[in-house]
Amino acid sequence: MASLLSPQHRDCAFCGKELFGRADKAYCNDTCRNNGNRERRKKLAWYEPIFIRQINNILKRNYKILTQQGIDEHGPKTVSRYKLLDEGFNFHYFTSNLSTRAGEYRFIYDYGWRELPEEKVMIVTNPKQVEI
Ligand SMILES: [Zn+2]
Known part of the structure; x- marks a missing residue:
């Protein structure tokens, strides 16, 4: 007892x-x-809430779309915002952001974008955005 x-x-x-x-x-x-x-x-x-998997899937799809825009070591590339939307890109989800004098960049891992006038989007890569 x-x-x-x-x-x-x-x-x-x-x-x-x-x-x-x-x-x-x-x-x-x-x-x-x-x-x-x-x-x-x-x-x-x-x-694990279902939205975690859903958001991870959005991030993965966004990332894949950014990597398929033909950007290479020669630098940024500008594409139409509508082209990305057509391919299923969701501008609301990203993993980090970066403020510069030029403007606000949003990143999905090491690929990022900045919105330009006239519905254009500049796609960039930055390995620093995935340094943990
Ligand atoms: Zn036991």
């Missing part, structure tokens, strides 16, 4: 059996630890 009330009393985090021994033990054996970790990972995956 006393052990139930003592602060040292703990149960296996998977099967619920009472634990003895080291105070930092969470499971009674390797099997329970493996099962417990698997259950925890499953729970994490289950609770």
